[in-house]
Amino acid sequence: MLHHTVLVVLVVWMTVDHASSAAAPSPQIEDEELSHTEAANTVEMTEKLNSTNFEQLEKLRIRSTYVARSCNDIKDRYNEQEDGLYSLTTANGMVYQTFCDMTTAGGGWTLVASVHENSIYGRCTVGDRWSSQQGNNADLPDGDGNWSNRNTFGAAEGATSDDFKNPGYYDIVAQDMSVWHVPNNFPLEHWNLAAILRYHTENRFLHLYGGNLFQLFKQYPVRYNVGSCSNRGPSVPIVYDHGDRESTRILYGPNSRTEFEPGFITFRAINKERAAMAICSGVKPITGCNTEHYCIGGGGYFHPEQCGDFPSFDWDRLEGEQGWSASKEMTEAAVLLFYR
16 A cells, blocks of 8 residues: 555656646757847847948938038038038039038038147147147248148048148138037047037138138238237137136136136237247137147247147146146147138
């Protein structure tokens, strides 16, 4: 009798165990199902990505068919309202690509140049295209002369990673300027949001100076030995799109703040060593003559420790009088110049 009972229990246990095994899927089956799901998701994502890329390429192809001298022309003729890369044509038929800001203050702003300091420790060395790549040379007071010539360099997409200048700089006849200070190496699609400052003029001042910076700097040469520091080019009031006077002020050293008034763009500002800076971006010098600490660009001959696209933004590091260096945010941001 005991023998039969044990046999029954054993049979029942084997039956239950078999049922459990049949109900639970094997790990191999689960892995296969998961692999199929992942594969399907990957295919779907790839198809969406390819579709998006195609749509973007098609959009760029359509833009390349536009015939326009400026982004403002594109906005008016083709009703484009999206920031991005567009193709423009010069009066002589040269086609080039640049970035258009189609949203700020009514849009229609053409990127024509960027000033990017590739090495704050350099002193008119390779990469200082807006001052001199030929050293601090008294025999070359204009340096590379790129503020007043037709040289072009760089690419629009890399305007925050290197100096940039396109044919629009001298070809477009504009009325106003816009300036963005964008941290180095930021990708184009994030420039607007990444900028530490954005501002523009709206009094049509360029109309008085030939319509662009090329003509303006023909009238106000950027070189050494041009006169006293009170003999500078125009100062133009700005309207802030991002930032304000106070945020502009604190981007420069405490000593510099005593010498300028924020809320302007000033051209051809001269320092006490009689060297001309090209642009004081966001400020107007009012007292003192130390513009090398808060203005950019220039000629090819400076005080030995001032030469460069950002002439002396790192003065404190050189163990000079403390309090003159610009902030890290300013020294590590490219200055983007637009026309409209």
